[in-house]
Amino acid sequence: MNNMKKRFTIYQLATCALMAALMCVLGPMSIPIGPIPVSLTNFVIYLAVYLLGMKGATASYLIYLLIGAAGMGVFSGYEGGIGKLAGPTGGYLIGFILMVLICGFVMEKSHSNAVITIIGMIVATLVAYLFGTVWFVLQMQCDVWYALTVCVFPFIPFDIAKILIATALGKALRKVLIKSHLLPEQK
Numbered sequence: 001m002n003n004m005k006k007r008f009t010i011y012q013l014a015t016c017a018l019m020a021a022l023m024c025v026l027g028p029m030s031i032p033i034g035p036i037p038v039s040l041t042n043f044v045i046y047l048a049v050y051l052l053g054m055k056g057a058t059a060s061y062l063i064y065l066l067i068g069a070a071g072m073g074v075f076s077g078y079e080g081g082i083g084k085l086a087g088p089t090g091g092y093l094i095g096f097i098l099m100v101l102i103c104g105f106v107m108e109k110s111h112s113n114a115v116i117t118i119i120g121m122i123v124a125t126l127v128a129y130l131f132g133t134v135w136f137v138l139q140m141q142c143d144v145w146y147a148l149t150v151c152v153f154p155f156i157p158f159d160i161a162k163i164l165i166a167t168a169l170g171k172a173l174r175k176v177l178i179k180s181h182l183l184p185e186q187k
Contacts, residue, residue, distance in 0.1 A: 008056070011182045016056045019048040020063035023074070027064065030076040033154050036089055039076040042128075043162040045100050046121055050112070050170025051177065054104025061100050065093065091135020092151070095128035102127060112174070114167055121163045129155075 008016070023044045030037035041064075048057035068074045071081045075093065085093055106120025129152045136147045177183040 009184075012052065012056055012184075015177075015183070016052055016060045017063070019044065019052060019057070019060040020067070023048075023060065023064040024067060024072070027068075027074050028076060028078040034150060036151055036155075037076050038155060038158045040162075041076070041093075042096060042099065042125070042159065043166055045096060046103065046163055046166035047170050047173075049100060049103045049107055049121075050117075050166065050174050051183065053108055054101060057100050057104050058097070061096060065097075068093075088136050088139040089132070089151070091139075092128060092132030094135070095131030098131060099124040099128040112171065114171060118163055118167055121167070122160075125159050125163070 023041055026040040026044055028039075030039045045057065045061055048060045051057075052060060064074060065085075068080045069082055069085055073080045075084050084090060102124035103117075103121050106124070107117045110116035110120070133144065133147045133151055136142075136151050137144055140147070174183065178185050
């Protein structure tokens, strides 16, 4: 029996569903700052990493992505559908899969050390930027500098703020949920 794979508890599944729902609610809310708006999706991803770890946060994001791909307006600007994923900015949505995996891995390996987790989140965000920018350049057949000025540079201050807020909020919420026995303690 000890060799059985670790399974999600009902509380972890509920928290996973809650985070997917939160992404669906906050993801479409966006601030237009140019052709690409600032969305809260990655903020919820950072928060999900703190509350669920790598596997749970990845599951939550994939649920969100599937809901959006099915046509529900959960992506920025209340858009949805395969067309949004396959379009010029879809690479950023796909790149968030890598982001959540990297963030979760770093957080789990650092035992939620805030400084290391923040560095991991920054690196993970850069990987998502890279993936999304390459996708954008290929779709739009534009030069890299244009893609960076439209898709990356304007978002850096917002994403740093999201990382810092999610870290503070995530640590506080995780402590409360662990104390309430709704989440397991990290080893």
